Amino acid sequence: MQNNGNAKAPSLLFWGAALCACIAAIPLVYLAIRIGGAGASEIFAILTRLRTWETVATSVGLAIVVVVACLLISYPTALLLTRTKMPLRRFWFTTVALPLAIPSYVAAYAWVALIPGMNGFWAASLILTAVSFPYVLLPLLVSLRSADIGLEQVARSLGNKPAAAFFATSFRQSIPAAAAGSLLVALYVLSDFGAVALLRVDAFTRVIYTSYRASFDRSNAAVLAGMLVLLAVILISLERKARGRSLRFRADKGVAAITAPKTLTPTWSALSSLWFIAIAVISLVVPIVSLLIRLAEGTRRPLDWNELGTAVVNTAWVSAIGAVIAVLLALPIAALASKFRNRSTSTIESLSYSGVALPGVVIGLSLVFLSINTVPFLYQSFALLAFAYAVLFLPKSLGASRSALEAVPPALGQVAQTLGYRPLNAWLYTSGRISLPGIAAGGLLVMLTAMKELPATLMLRPTGFDTLATELWSRTELAAFGSAAPYALALILLAAVPSFALSRSFLTGKKETMVNA
């Protein structure tokens, strides 16, 4: 009685989940409406504008440069970590994931604080690479670690040299993982707002934001947002495909032969250590040292503890409400998707994943339009900001709730029903109760991630309502670099938790939806 795959979902659950998915899709739908409202001739005018295509070229170019750089860093790094006995291997293994904990705009701020006047395309490439390369490196590490060395040994025994054998076997097996990671990096670069804005690169997000601020041209912002969503959707569907293929590769690996790591000559040991030190300096040491310097300088003017405290409380409070909304929206969908799999339930599930394809700046823009035009009293309200977080990070909560619920055998709910519990109670006392820790962890993850959100917060926050991210932002705008440092450090501490959870679940081989990061 384990198999429930073909059973029909109870209609209350089905329609509840459908409603939640529709709520989550509001920003996407409203954006489409807003673009449609611009009129064909105006859309045509925007699409034929040279500046529009310059924006596309900048964003796509930035994504390509960063992806290539990430691949160039990740392959040698992953090989050194999985195939050699390089010095301090364990240490580096845990250190390479840490850059994920630095929000892009914090890294950008730290670099600009150290090298005033640093800006432009190549600066943004450097910084975005430094904060996003673990998205490629982590899946690559998993792939190379679990690659069947037996195949490589067969290739060797057939007369291939070590390098040729590697390229013919393990390298090929690692391509899907690297591809999935690359697409994630591309998605990260396209949706990033903070770094490109601070470094004055006219990528999509910055142009959308400035068009929106210059309120005379809001159709331009909407159309560009639509193009950005389209790009993101393409990347996500490619990522799904690549990930599916990489899973299949691992699924039939059987018992993989494990190779003994190679001992390096002293020269190679020194060179590989230098390589890791260089990566750590660029991605971790420079930003953190720069922040500490600024912090020391900043203390000449006393830190306003009151202001920092208010920002922390505001941030925690609005993120917590956002997380609660996200969990409430995710629960019916997760309950449905974990138990009943068919075309209509998977449509509901993918609809609720729209947050993945909507960069913060797009959600912000759509909800601004929506609130001004239809529910003005919600414009720049606390509730709307929390809702934006909920939609933006719903996939995280959904992923966590779903895997927690899937771990509960369906027989338990059936047993409870035969013992006299009505379906909803049976669910609450068994699946709901047992998966509670997993669901709560998902909610916490949403909260921690929402706490460092920047663009949607800038656009939607109530007047005078400051969070850590917006405080940092306004101080960098005023070039008050010193007083921004405490906010930047607080943000890094916050971001460390979700990124630690992500890298741990990845390296311990749990089924992970990295796209939610």
Add this chain to the structure above:
Amino acid sequence: MSAISIQGLSAGYGGEAVISDISFDLSHQQLLAILGPSGSGKSTLLKTIAGFLTPIAGSITLDGEFVSSTGSPVPPEKRNIGLVPQEGSLFPHLDVSANISFGIKRDPQRKKRVDELLDIISMQEYPHARPQELSGGQQQRVALARALAPKPKLILLDEPFTALDTSLRAQMREDIRSILTLTSTTAIMVTHDQEEALATADQLAIMQNGKLIAFGTPHTLYNSPTSREVAQLLGEINEIPAIFETDRSVRTEFGVTTTINSEDLTPGEQGTLILRPEALVIDETASANGTIIDSLFHGHDSLISVRMDSGLVVKLREPTQTTRTPGTQCWVTLTRPGTFLRS
């Protein structure tokens, strides 16, 4: 009155029938085993009886009350049918006694009832153990106690022994049988293991491709199967070409012998005589009519294959005493009546 009566039941998913036209009656305090290969629809039948699937046609009657017929079926929580699923089915967040009292939370006598059940399943010493601390057999006993707690009219057991080691299974079968007898419970158990079905059940239902192909006591179905499929599902068989003569006698290459069945048969009909391996005997000293070609040692007995001079290969089972060497000439004869099936 039957404990459960099923008439013309069809059920499935999305309007497509997985089981069709199932009918049987089961008396009180009997244990029915439903035996069939995977995909035969036995789990679907169990789900329909429990109320998790609405039938497409037919009816289910419990103690004379309809719980399911065309119209609105009684939901699972109102049927008073207990369920013991395959494995890992205890609530992991509750201890043993909380698991048992899960279905009787509002019963003022629940403490007494839990103690009583702990006693019945011989787990008085572990009321506060967590499911993870129990062995597989203990877990299944607790799952049974949990299902018994509200005194259900019927208990459904879904492959209750599959998760257990072979060495534990025989013991568990006895335990569950005696617990069911002690509590005078009517039960239906699904299994794909013929030995388990034969050893545990009072009544046996055999399913294939969504149909009930045989229903009866294990003894009857084993010794006088109604079809070749039924015969094969319950164990090794010999199929000996035969001609029906008159009044329970058939002619085979082993001479004239008797049949168990005779209804609807006309003299001169061609067919097959179905015989279990234990219905044949072998003698190496008498004048030979065949040659031993194989001998499989099973410990308590051996399964010996003999090629008859006619070319027919028969299998016979005998207690392990003599060593049978392939190649040895021997004499084989039939000692018990068989079932005649027309071809």
